[in-house]
Amino acid sequence: MKLELKIALRFLKYGKTQTLFILLGIAVGVSVQIFLSTLITSLQESLIDETIGNAAHITVKSRDDEIGRILEQGSQELSLLRGNRTALEKGLINWPVIAEELEDEPDITAFSPLVQGTPLIRSSGKDLSVQVKGITLSNADRIYELTSRIVSGEAIAEGNQILIGTKLSENLGIEAGGVINLFTAQGEPVSFLVSGIFDLENEAVNSTVIFMDLNRAQKLFQMGSRISAIEIQVKDPFQSDVIAEAWRSRIPEEEIIDWKEQNRQLLIALSSQSSSTYTIQFFVILAVTLGISSVLAVSVVQKSKEIGILKAMGVTKGSASRIFLLQGFLLGAVGSVVGTALGILLISLFQLAGLGAGVPEISYRWGNMLLIGGISTVSGSLASLLPARRSANLNPMEAIKNG
Amino acid sequence: MDELLIKGENLVKEYGGAVKTRALNGVDLKIGNREFSCIIGPSGCGKSTLLNLLGALDRPDDGSLQFRGVELSAMSENELAAFRNKSVGFVFQFHHLLPEFNALENVLLPSWIESGRVNQNRQKRAIELLELVGLEGKIKNPANNLSGGQQQRVSIARALINSPELVLADEPTGNLDSESTEQVYELLRRISREMGTAFLIVTHDRNIAQKCDRIIEMKDGRIISD
Structure with missing residues (x-):
């Protein structure tokens, strides 16, 4: 050679x-x-x-429509019930059990229970629809990295203290320390103290999302002990469809959505x-x-x-x-x-x-x-x-x- | 005759496809060691073909060819390659040095092919051989930086590096002027005498032929006088 x-x-x-x-x-x-x-x-x-960097890879939701479908198949009187269902009847009730199981899952790096609602903010005569995300900060941080993205004020989402995005703060002219009133479907305004302003580098999130304590959000939207969804991040985002499929068979009664399904076009x-x-x-x-x-x-x-x-x-x-x-x-x-x-x-x-x-x-x-x-x-x-x-x-x- | 080196019996070689040309037509030949012989004959009489068979560059179509009693036609391609490397040395008319290598490296090539690496003893021997052929000052010269006669002398040193028992030379002086021809011939003669190497030289030159110990004359693929 x-x-x-x-x-x-x-x-x-x-x-x-x-x-x-x-x-x-x-x-x-x-x-x-x-x-x-x-x-x-x-x-x-x-x-x-x-x-997907700061978003859920997999979301576990209550299979709302499934219940509706079953109801529709029933008698005329029953179908009337559907529209009259209160928020109390929607959402995940058994979420602590699911959360416990998620805890032991090696593929799952983070999960955060979420209560969602869309109240209005009245500002200089205009009504502004916002999205409230009720979370526990320690859990949500692992997905949204909120604490490190606070640009002014403090990262506190407890009691009546909330976090709003930079764009929303700009639109409303409210700084950290300011107060905003939220109108829910019940119509009674509730006052909240803005403790910090975050920048998640996403225009839509920065202009519409408000982070609030999970329990406070449950009370605000009258959900009792239910939550809207569990947001999950996994180790390998490209495996999320496989992981989601596995969970579908484990908890068939809930709806499980993965990001790949939602971003098929991309x-x-x-x-x-x-x-x-x-x-x-x-x-x-x-x-x-x-x-x-x-x-x-x-x-x-x-x-x-x-x-x-x-x-x-x-x-x-x-x-x-x-x-x-x-x-x-x-x-x-x-x-x-x-x-x-x-x-x-x-x-x-x-x-x-x-x-x-x-x-x-x-x-x-x-x-x-x-x-x-x-x-x-x-x-x-x-x-x-x-x-x-x-x-x-x-x-x-x-x-x-x-x- | 000394010990028998090569024994060819009824050697036949044909070339061409549909129309076959018989280059060798039943040649019998024995060559002893230390012999200094030459083959003469007109162009196309089969001299070079015979030389190629003896040097295992080609296989005969018929007949038997033995080197020191070992049948060459029974050897595999790789065994023949090893035979060419160790037992015979070639000197060609167009000297055929590799221009990519210098004089010393060209001489060493057969030894590299044999062992795959540089051997200090062989290196010493290569320098001695280059001195023997009178090129002591040109050892590191690139091959194509040498005159025709010098290149031919390098190729003679190369043919000798693995101490073969037989050197086959195909018109070694055919490309040289008369003075170089004389020098090269004298050199071959001296090597044969000093080293005991057998030489078989194909030549057109009757003057050279006269000085050989044995003249084999060929015509139409046969030996007509020996």
Whole structure:
């Protein structure tokens, strides 16, 4: 192997220009792949993070409509009951049991019981609909990271103290320490003290959501000990559909929704974006492979005299083919290393030039780069198979006779 | 004749597809060790074909060819490659050095092929051989930085590096001027004498042939005088 490597290296070194050009070709191919895949992955990651980073991956809700359906199937009188059901009858009643089970689940990183309601705020003559989320701060923090996102005031959601978003605070002109009145369906205004203003980096949340103590929210919406839902985050968000399915069979009486179901369009868009990236990568690899193959095929013809003389001196068929396999491998490997460096340089320049404004943060996927480099190296070796075979079958006499 | 080195019996070699050309037509040949012989004959008489068979670059279509009593046709491709590497040395008309390597490396190639690595003793021997062929000052020269005669002398040193018992030379001086021809011939003769290597030289040059111990004359794929 050592001799073959030596000869392969000398062959490559001797044909400097040829070697340099094909190396450059491979490097450009690899760098384009790395640039493209890094950019796309970073973009997708930030998109997904925006979608589910501070949101529930799985939500457990009471199967409200199911009850309605059963009622409708009953007598006329019963169906009347449906619209008259009070909030007290809706929502999860057995949630402490579910919460206990969630506690023991290794795939689940966080869960937060939630009471939801949509009261109105009356502000300078206008009614504003807001969304109240009744939570226990310690649980909700694990999903929303509220405490660390308070921009003014304090993170307190106990009793009559509530948290509102930056946009809502702006719209209402209310700072931390201010008071707002909430009107529920019952019509009686209830006063709350704004203890802190949060920024969850989401316009919709910042302008409509109010966080309040769970028990206080239960009282406000007259839900007794029921809650609206349990919000769950899991270790691997992309497994949420599988986990949700498992829970569906465990608690069939409740409704379980996962984020993938709700964001089907986004996921389809992302996956078709990924497929087009893979397609581009495939054709780049193909072009690189064909490039290496043709350069080596030409090289076998150029070096046929040398191969012939090496065979006359006792080089075996296997060795003669390995000389070219090694050249392919070396071209692929060196091209990949140079290409990776070039790709990283490209990304840095891209960021420096400010072209990546839409991509908040580039995350280098070293594993992915290694894979691209590895595939290019393997392609280089595969590309040399045919030239290597020609080298192995070259008749030394012919080569020598033709001087 | 000394000890028998090569024994060929009824060697036949044909080339071509539909229309076959018989390059060798039943050749019987014995070569002893330490022999210094040459083959002469017109172009296309089968000299080079015979040399290729003896050097295991090609297999005969018929007949038997033994090297020190071992039948070559029974050997596998890899065994033949090892045979070419250790037991014979080649010197060609167009010297065929590898331009990617310098003079010393070219001489060492057969030893690298044999052992796969650089061997200090062989390195010493390669330098000695280059001195023997009068190239002591050109050891590190790239192969194509040498004149034709110098390249041929490097290839002679290369043929000798693995101490083969037989060196096959196909028109070794065919490409050289008369002065270089004389030098190369004298060199081959001296090596044969000093090292006891057998030489079989294919040549057009009657002057060279006259100086050999044995002249084998070929015509139309047969030996017509020996």
